[in-house]
Amino acid sequence: MAADRRGKVETLALRRRLLSNSCRLFYPEDPIKIVRGQGQYLYDEQGAEYLDCINNVAHVGHCHPLVVQAAHEQNQVLNTNSRYLHDNIVDYAQRLSETLPEKLSVFYFLNSGAYHGHLSSLIDISPYKFRDLDGQKEWVHVAPLPDTYRGLYQEDHPDPAGAYANEVKRVVSSVQEKGRKIAAFFVESLPSVAGQIIPPAGFFQEVAEHIHGAGGVFVADEIQVGFGRVGKHFWAFQLQGEDFVPDIVTMGKSIGNGHPVACVATTQAVARAFEATGVEYFNTFGGSPVSCAVGLAVLDVLEKEQLQAHAASVGSYLMELLEEQKAKHPIIGDVRGTGLFIGVDLIKDEATRTPATEEANYVVSRLKDYYILLSTDGPGRNVLKFKPPMCFSVDNAQHVVAKMDAILTGEGVGSKEQLTMSVEPACSQDIGRSRVLARSLPGGAGTGSWWGGGGGGALGPRPALTSQTS
Numbered sequence: 001m002a003a004d005r006r007g008k009v010e011t012l013a014l015r016r017r018l019l020s021n022s023c024r025l026f027y028p029e030d031p032i033k034i035v036r037g038q039g040q041y042l043y044d045e046q047g048a049e050y051l052d053c054i055n056n057v058a059h060v061g062h063c064h065p066l067v068v069q070a071a072h073e074q075n076q077v078l079n080t081n082s083r084y085l086h087d088n089i090v091d092y093a094q095r096l097s098e099t100l101p102e103k104l105s106v107f108y109f110l111n112s113g114a115y116h117g118h119l120s121s122l123i124d125i126s127p128y129k130f131r132d133l134d135g136q137k138e139w140v141h142v143a144p145l146p147d148t149y150r151g152l153y154q155e156d157h158p159d160p161a162g163a164y165a166n167e168v169k170r171v172v173s174s175v176q177e178k179g180r181k182i183a184a185f186f187v188e189s190l191p192s193v194a195g196q197i198i199p200p201a202g203f204f205q206e207v208a209e210h211i212h213g214a215g216g217v218f219v220a221d222e223i224q225v226g227f228g229r230v231g232k233h234f235w236a237f238q239l240q241g242e243d244f245v246p247d248i249v250t251m252g253k254s255i256g257n258g259h260p261v262a263c264v265a266t267t268q269a270v271a272r273a274f275e276a277t278g279v280e281y282f283n284t285f286g287g288s289p290v291s292c293a294v295g296l297a298v299l300d301v302l303e304k305e306q307l308q309a310h311a312a313s314v315g316s317y318l319m320e321l322l323e324e325q326k327a328k329h330p331i332i333g334d335v336r337g338t339g340l341f342i343g344v345d346l347i348k349d350e351a352t353r354t355p356a357t358e359e360a361n362y363v364v365s366r367l368k369d370y371y372i373l374l375s376t377d378g379p380g381r382n383v384l385k386f387k388p389p390m391c392f393s394v395d396n397a398q399h400v401v402a403k404m405d406a407i408l409t410g411e412g413v414g415s416k417e418q419l420t421m422s423v424e425p426a427c428s429q430d431i432g433r434s435r436v437l438a439r440s441l442p443g444g445a446g447t448g449s450w451w452g453g454g455g456g457g458a459l460g461p462r463p464a465l466t467s468q469t470s
């Protein structure tokens with residue numbers, strides 16, 4: 001039976017029976033069955049078209065024909081592991097090296113981005129994971145998130161980069177006082193799960209100084225934000241300034257446009273140190289001829305369609321539209337971003353900047369009714385995050401902001417009495433088609449929410465340092 005012929009109810013029932021509940025769904029109360037994707041659009045089993053504002057994996061567009069063709073052609077000839085000589089892997093390493101500072105000249109290929117969350121060693125360095133489990137290990141140290149909107153040092157601080165870097169220095173010193181050494185500093189170049197944070201320029205350089213001084217290496221995670229997404233540069237760490245070069249860069253997601261490809265780029269010094277251990281590096285699927293053909297095709301499309309420049313111009317237009325919304329709706333506390341990586345921070349009130357969590361969820365669920373897919377992130381789950389396929393257009397930007405405006409304005413549903421949400425029970429034949437009869441947002445941040453509660457939540461990922469006993 002073709003996957004799209006099976007009714008949504010049946011698919012859900014099968015999924016519930018056969019898959020673990022740990023595998024979560026978007027919109028769990030009303031999951032969407034997606035059967036096709038093209039460009040920045042996804043299509044459900046009924047043919048309804050959704051605008052995808054969140055899938056940064058489908059970087060050059062869902063099912064881009066040139067990427068599909070490259071995979072298909074190579075699949076017909078050869079797909080095997082990287083223990084044989086093959087031109088694709090060296091061509092691909094060469095092409096990637098042309099996008100990076102010269103120092104990052106050694107490449108390891110994988111089939112996944114080594115998620116902060118699956119291996120116990122990586123759970124251990126992911127605050128948003130370990131906080132729900134065994135807690136922080138003695139060899140893990142967490143530095144404050146360089147968040148100039150809600151963090152320790154905000155936009156009014158004269159030198160937030162220096163102040164946040166000093167916090168890292170403080171952590172390093174306290175580690176050393178305990179007789180430990182620093183192994184590595186891990187950070188997303190733009191912390192996304194932490195709420196679309198833009199670290200102040202110059203922060204990484206100062207941190208790298210402290211980390212190198214203590215004998216550690218600087219690892220920049222570009223898995224969500226690399227490959228031109230930030231518009232001004234190909235790599236998000238380059239937003240920090242020309243003079244900054246990490247020791248290790250991790251790449252994934254967008255690198256293969258949906259094909260499982262990932263890569264670690266590093267310096268000769270780090271590679272030599274790893275070689276000295278005598279341990280072989282091998283990954284069954286990493287660097288296969290098909291993976292590398294796909295990776296090369298993604299780079300070709302980025303270049304041919306000038307998607308980095310496109311991300312810069314559409315992204316700044318979207319930011320302008322969102323800034324207009326901010327001026328209009330006090331619930332929008334902050335609009336931040338670069339290129340097609342944008343966060344809209346919803347707050348209860350400006351004085352406390354308390355995350356407007358329920359309101360953010362509400363906006364996301366209403367946008368879905370308009371066939372727009374957006375999601376939230378950040379420790380307070382209150383930041384609306386945009387990270388669409390890079391072909392996202394000016395029209396798409398206008399469309400999503402117009403709908404957001406309508407939702408925030410209350411969609412013409414005026415009085416407070418009408419703000420009570422009433423949901424009809426879903427009928428078994430039509431799961432998820434529950435109807436919301438009267439919905440609106442409160443008049444604005446600070447007016448008191450009809451959802452009650454709010455804010456807080458588990459702390460999101462922050463830069464993590466790891467240490468070894470000396």
Ligand SMILES: Cc1ncc(COP(=O)(O)O)c(C=O)c1O
Pocket residue numbers: 111112113114115116188221223224252253262
């Ligand atoms: C910032 C970041 N790093 C790493 C990963 C891991 O990638 P993968 O799921 O391919 O292992 C993710 C995945 O969500 C991520 O968001």
